[in-house]
Amino acid sequence: MKNWLIFGIIFMISLGLAIVSLVLWKADAPFNKWEQKAEDLAIESKSLAIVSNSYVYNGNKPYVTVFGEDEYGKQKAIFVPISLEEDLIQEVFLQDGITEEQALSVLRNETNVKEIIHTKLGYEEAGAVWEITYTNDAEKLNYVYILFEDGQWWKRILNL
Structure with missing residues (x-):
C-alpha cells in the first residue's frame, strides 16, 4: 500500500510539471513566431546582415525589436511592427544613443x-x-x- 501511495504522489507531481511545461511552451509560441518573422524581414529588407537578439516590445503599438549588425558591421536596432509592414520599419544605430x-x-x-x-x-x-x-x-x-x-x-x- 505504501508503494502505491508513493507512486501516486510521484506520478501526480510529474504530471503537474509536464502540464505546466506544456502550458508555458504554448503560451510563448506566438511571441517566438513574431520574433522569427521580424528577424527574417529585417534580413530580407537588408536592414540587418546578422541578427543577434530580438524581443517583443508592447508600447502604444507593438513592435519586435531586432538587434544585429548591418552589412558594414555597425550595430543596429530595427523596430519591426507586428503587422510586418516593411515601410513602417524604424531603425537606430546603437552608437547614436545611450546604452x-x-x-x-x-x-x-x-x-x-x-x-x-x-x-x-x-x-x-x-x-x-x-x-x-x-x-x-x-x-x-x-x-x-x-x-x-x-x-x-x-x-x-x-x-x-
Missing part, C-alpha cells in the same frame, strides 16, 4: 530602485526609448521611459 547601462544610471540617479524587472529598447511616438520596469522601496511597480537619443526622461508611470 542600457547609461539608461539604468539615469534612473538610479533620480529614483530609489529596489529591483529592476526588465529593460527594453522600443519605439514610441517620441522615437526610440528605453522602457525600464522596476519596483521601488514601497514594493510598487513603476515604468519609466528614457529617450534613446539623449537620455532625457520621456514618460513616467509610477506607483502602480
Whole structure:
C-alpha cells in the first residue's frame, strides 16, 4: 500500500510539471513566431546582415525589436511592427544613443530602485526609448521611459 501511495504522489507531481511545461511552451509560441518573422524581414529588407537578439516590445503599438549588425558591421536596432509592414520599419544605430547601462544610471540617479524587472529598447511616438520596469522601496511597480537619443526622461508611470 505504501508503494502505491508513493507512486501516486510521484506520478501526480510529474504530471503537474509536464502540464505546466506544456502550458508555458504554448503560451510563448506566438511571441517566438513574431520574433522569427521580424528577424527574417529585417534580413530580407537588408536592414540587418546578422541578427543577434530580438524581443517583443508592447508600447502604444507593438513592435519586435531586432538587434544585429548591418552589412558594414555597425550595430543596429530595427523596430519591426507586428503587422510586418516593411515601410513602417524604424531603425537606430546603437552608437547614436545611450546604452542600457547609461539608461539604468539615469534612473538610479533620480529614483530609489529596489529591483529592476526588465529593460527594453522600443519605439514610441517620441522615437526610440528605453522602457525600464522596476519596483521601488514601497514594493510598487513603476515604468519609466528614457529617450534613446539623449537620455532625457520621456514618460513616467509610477506607483502602480
